[in-house]
Amino acid sequence: MSDSGFVAYEAQCAAFAALRxxxxxxxxxxxxxxxxxxxxxxxxxxxDGCGDSGQIESVVARDADGVEVEIPLGDLTVRSVExxxxxxxxxxxxxxxxxxxxxxxxxxxxxxxxxxxxxAYGEFIFDVAEQSITLDYxxxxxxTHCHQHEF
Numbered sequence: 001m002s003d004s005g006f007v008a009y010e011a012q013c014a015a016f017a018a019l020r021x022x023x024x025x026x027x028x029x030x031x032x033x034x035x036x037x038x039x040x041x042x043x044x045x046x047x048d049g050c051g052d053s054g055q056i057e058s059v060v061a062r063d064a065d066g067v068e069v070e071i072p073l074g075d076l077t078v079r080s081v082e083x084x085x086x087x088x089x090x091x092x093x094x095x096x097x098x099x100x101x102x103x104x105x106x107x108x109x110x111x112x113x114x115x116x117x118x119x120a121y122g123e124f125i126f127d128v129a130e131q132s133i134t135l136d137y138x139x140x141x142x143x144t145h146c147h148q149h150e151f
Contacts, residue, residue, distance in 0.1 A: 015086045020105070023079040023088060027098070028131065030076050034095050035128045038072040039063050043126040045103045047114075050140065054115030056100050071096050099126065102133065111137060118142060 035043065038061075046058040061071045075092045082089065093101070103124050107114050114120040118140035125134045 012083070012086065016081055016083050019081045019086060019088055023081065027078045027102075028133070030078055031095065031098050031102070032126075032128055032131045034072060034074065034076055035061070035126070038069070038095075040069060040071070041066075041128055043071070043099055043124075043128075045099060045124040045126070046121075047103065047107065047123070048119065048121040049115030050117070050119030052116055054119055056103060059096060059099060071099070106133065106135060110135065111139070114139075 040061045041064045043059065043061045045056055046060075048054060048057050059071065061069050063069050072095050075094060076098060077090055077092055078098060079088050080091050081087070106124065111120060114137075120137060120139045122135065122137040125136070126132075127134070
């Protein structure tokens, strides 16, 4: 890739990131409204990665009493950004899919490569009343102590 090609690619990445940040508040509001309407207080999304792969392990929704409840099956209309065109479009998705997409997106934004090597694990907490999403992230690593002795 030439220097001008790299500069153009970096500009496209920046524009893409800016548009994603711009649409996030609206998509979060749509998600939290659907969760609230279903009587859900929290959603906990567990993830685990290692060996160059990673996945969401669990998605658990709870009501205000802490009782596990089903995530609603209805469709939501949200905005998305196409990388190639940097255009926003509306699309239909499920509540579960939006929760998982947001979790993967936030992992990529904050800890790209979370699935590599020994990987990382943790959970997202979607707090409906606070309309907040918290990431508890734990990174694994191998530590090596080398010693050399000559006698």
